[in-house]
Amino acid sequence: MSTVIDSESSAPAEEAPIQSFLVTFIIRRYDPEVDAEPRWVDYDVEMYPTERVLDALHKIKWEQDGSLTFRRSCAHGICGSDAMRINGRNRLACKTLIKDLDISKPIYVEAIKGLPLEKDLVVDMDPFLDAYKAVQPFLVANSKPPAGKERLQSPEDRARFDDTTKCILCAACTSSCPVFWTDGQYFGPAAIVNAHRFIFDSRDDAADVRLDILNDKEGVWRCRTTFNCTEACPRGIQVTRAIAEVKQAVLRGGR
Ligand code: SF4
Ligand code: FES
Numbered sequence: 001m002s003t004v005i006d007s008e009s010s011a012p013a014e015e016a017p018i019q020s021f022l023v024t025f026i027i028r029r030y031d032p033e034v035d036a037e038p039r040w041v042d043y044d045v046e047m048y049p050t051e052r053v054l055d056a057l058h059k060i061k062w063e064q065d066g067s068l069t070f071r072r073s074c075a076h077g078i079c080g081s082d083a084m085r086i087n088g089r090n091r092l093a094c095k096t097l098i099k100d101l102d103i104s105k106p107i108y109v110e111a112i113k114g115l116p117l118e119k120d121l122v123v124d125m126d127p128f129l130d131a132y133k134a135v136q137p138f139l140v141a142n143s144k145p146p147a148g149k150e151r152l153q154s155p156e157d158r159a160r161f162d163d164t165t166k167c168i169l170c171a172a173c174t175s176s177c178p179v180f181w182t183d184g185q186y187f188g189p190a191a192i193v194n195a196h197r198f199i200f201d202s203r204d205d206a207a208d209v210r211l212d213i214l215n216d217k218e219g220v221w222r223c224r225t226t227f228n229c230t231e232a233c234p235r236g237i238q239v240t241r242a243i244a245e246v247k248q249a250v251l252r253g254g255r
Contacts, residue, residue: 020048053091085112
């Protein structure tokens with residue numbers, strides 16, 4: 001246990017121990033080799049307020065049931081692999097602190113919606129990534145940069161797409177979208193965010209191609225502006241605004 005020095009007496013004073021709590025997690029489990037349907041399973045876990053839902057999943061997997069299946073990599077909000085529904089809201093498990101949840105009630109954890117469920121908290125990300133790849137999420141330039149130099153861009157031009165560079169492809173936005181739940185063909189917010197990142201990049205020459213792709217019946221016009229995507233984004237990206245800017249660019253016929 002660490003100690004602090006009492007400034008009045010210069011005597012070491014004991015720090016109060018951090019209080020732990022028993023928290024109930026109810027997790028929607030599904031093993032395709034055993035279960036006909038997903039089932040909810042309760043786990044009681046000793047947690048500290050500064051721990052995250054990801055820590056609870058680790059404790060359950062390492063101390064109670066090794067078969068619990070979920071994705072995570074960085075554990076610090078960078079890789080985007082642990083998006084899940086926590087108390088009915090899409091969040092990253094590694095960014096959701098226990099002290100920010102109401103632990104007087106059980107905490108419900110389930111896989112994100114709208115993508116095929118594979119096992120427990122793991123979904124098949126292929127349809128999500130296929131939509132992402134379809135919008136050409138890379139710089140397309142028809143000319144070479146000046147010899148030995150970078151392509152220059154003004155700070156104002158860079159600012160046009162700054163917000164959408166922050167995407168970590170977690171799928172929290174797309175899997176919170178009611179249109180995506182009901183229409184498996186809709187590109188979804190994340191694909192449009194990543195198209196926006198290049199459509200508004202002054203160094204890119206394929207904005208017209210991407211706008212044409214997103215003018216499809218399953219493109220930007222399927223968005224119903226429900227703002228679920230913006231609320232779900234753990235990076236604070238103004239997703240609905242980005243979609244609106246792409247819609248305006250489609251109507252203008254260019255960036
Ligand atoms: S826009 Fe936000 S919520 Fe959507 S995939 Fe990117 S980081 Fe995740
Ligand atoms: S584990 Fe990488 S974002 Fe949460």
